[in-house]
Amino acid sequence: MAGRHSWGVRGIADVTRTVPEGAELDVTEVHAAHADFVWATLHRMGVREADVPDVLQDVFVVVHRRRAGWDGSEHLRAWLFAICGRLVRNYRRKAFRRHERLMGEVPEPRAAGAPDPERAAVAADARRTAERLLATLSPDRRAVFVMFEVEGLSCREIADQLGIPLGTVHSRLHKARAGFAKALGRWRATRGGW
Amino acid sequence: MRDPGRFVDGHGPEGAREVLAALGPPPPLPHEVRARTGQRAIELRRHGVRSRPTPHLWFAAGVLASAAVCLLVVWAAGSTAEEPATALVPEVASGTTPRVTAGAPASSQPAPAPTAPAPPDHAEPAGPSSEPPAPTRAQERAVRSRPASQGPARPAAELLDPWSSPTAPVSPVEPEAPGAASPSSPARPAASMTLDPWVGATGRGHVAVSSVPAARVSIDGTELGWTPLVHALPAGTHRVTLEAEGHRSATVQVTVEAGGRSTVARRLEPVDAAHGTLRVTSVPWSRVLVDGRDLGPTPVIGVRLPAGRHQVTLRAADGREVTRSVVIEAGRASRLVVRFDD
Numbered sequence: 095m096a097g098r099h100s101w102g103v104r105g106i107a108d109v110t111r112t113v114p115e116g117a118e119l120d121v122t123e124v125h126a127a128h129a130d131f132v133w134a135t136l137h138r139m140g141v142r143e144a145d146v147p148d149v150l151q152d153v154f155v156v157v158h159r160r161r162a163g164w165d166g167s168e169h170l171r172a173w174l175f176a177i178c179g180r181l182v183r184n185y186r187r188k189a190f191r192r193h194e195r196l197m198g199e200v201p202e203p204r205a206a207g208a209p210d211p212e213r214a215a216v217a218a219d220a221r222r223t224a225e226r227l228l229a230t231l232s233p234d235r236r237a238v239f240v241m242f243e244v245e246g247l248s249c250r251e252i253a254d255q256l257g258i259p260l261g262t263v264h265s266r267l268h269k270a271r272a273g274f275a276k277a278l279g280r281w282r283a284t285r286g287g288w
Numbered sequence: 289m290r291d292p293g294r295f296v297d298g299h300g301p302e303g304a305r306e307v308l309a310a311l312g313p314p315p316p317l318p319h320e321v322r323a324r325t326g327q328r329a330i331e332l333r334r335h336g337v338r339s340r341p342t343p344h345l346w347f348a349a350g351v352l353a354s355a356a357v358c359l360l361v362v363w364a365a366g367s368t369a370e371e372p373a374t375a376l377v378p379e380v381a382s383g384t385t386p387r388v389t390a391g392a393p394a395s396s397q398p399a400p401a402p403t404a405p406a407p408p409d410h411a412e413p414a415g416p417s418s419e420p421p422a423p424t425r426a427q428e429r430a431v432r433s434r435p436a437s438q439g440p441a442r443p444a445a446e447l448l449d450p451w452s453s454p455t456a457p458v459s460p461v462e463p464e465a466p467g468a469a470s471p472s473s474p475a476r477p478a479a480s481m482t483l484d485p486w487v488g489a490t491g492r493g494h495v496a497v498s499s500v501p502a503a504r505v506s507i508d509g510t511e512l513g514w515t516p517l518v519h520a521l522p523a524g525t526h527r528v529t530l531e532a533e534g535h536r537s538a539t540v541q542v543t544v545e546a547g548g549r550s551t552v553a554r555r556l557e558p559v560d561a562a563h564g565t566l567r568v569t570s571v572p573w574s575r576v577l578v579d580g581r582d583l584g585p586t587p588v589i590g591v592r593l594p595a596g597r598h599q600v601t602l603r604a605a606d607g608r609e610v611t612r613s614v615v616i617e618a619g620r621a622s623r624l625v626v627r628f629d630d
Contacts, residue, residue: 120333121329121332121333122326122329122330122333124329125325125326125329126326129317129322129325129326130316130317133314133316133317133321134313134314134317137314137315138314147321147324147325150321150325151325151328154325154328154329154332155332158329158332158333158336217310220306220307220309220310221310221311223307223310224307224308224310224311225311227307228311240311242294243294243295243304243308244308244311244312244313245313246294248291249291249292250291264292267292268292271292271295271300274295274304275300275301275304278301278303278304278307279301282302282303
């Protein structure tokens, strides 16, 4: 892990650290404490719904293999977040993901309180569009962007959750917004005619 | 530092609000996934990560395997080249023994250049006085002036020729030498069936194949590449097959004469012959609707339409509208140009 950034969590109450310094990381404890966080992060980073459980499993395999590399100076969630980012980048490169194209969206079963089919179809279409635009962002930036713009968390909350400095949240958010605006402009320009 | 405003609050580019509103917060981790991955985490802690051979080990294994195959091929080639030499040795040996020892090193070298002067180590075993005279320069020249038609690469056995020729009383060897060297060559007529351009130098011609669009070429069932292509073939009649994606494949009989050049040129018909394309332009620009379907603003280029009559409506920005009937012919490109000047 030498050479990698290892910022501490400055001025932020470290409520997520579960392992005392010096002790070896136990993958089952990490799983118990952070599986929800990893699950949500992978979703925010744009892993396909059907693949999230597999990538989630991979995250904990990496955690176990690299447990000696986590020296405790870094926020555990920041470390997990970095692992997620790397695995999602690998996942995007995977051959099956490039070759297996859905021929159309699998129809979702209509929920009991769902609106009429037309509105459901429009919502599904909007969701696909949003996914396509977000796919232009890198996993790290995408996660911060989604947390801020979609989930409505403040920058401070994001910094707390991810265990990264506030300035990093700001810079990632800024770049992600610029990238998203660009992708949106491109999409709107091509939407009209074909 | 104050938080920047959110897109969804009305900041940011137009349309971002609608797009992002379609996304919700991530779903909660399902219980069964948590249980399953938790179970695997326990197994991980207990048994560790099962180690798999790493990619570089696979690479090393591949290199070793290919090296083994290469060695096998070289060994097989060496053993076939050695065959005529060993067959020759007993006959040569009927003369004197030193000649056998002279033959052995030559046979162990698979393909020395035939024009090379007799190696000095051949003369080394010439110890006993019963040894016949070493090959004269004239004999070496005779080897050098071997007719080119016999080919440059000859088996090592022929190196024995100068040793066994006129001076020694083993005259049957010399006529047999080319014959003895032939075990590797009977395969040659057969090889000419595989379209090897080096084979059968007299009875072959060329065929030039071209097509629109570029197509895969097979001759007598052997795929040879893509058009345009020129290939050597034994004289005779051959079947040239052209195949291209989305087009009907064509098979052509072509007769190749020895030393001649035949040409095959074909335009392949598209399989989908029931469509044509349409190109619409207008002055000033307008919106194009074909049979009620909005194709966007002009120019509209290369729209694929089924053959037949279609209604094309152009709607200018100022509200003027023009409707034209267009007939699309299969496989043809049609054009429609409209001026709203009047």
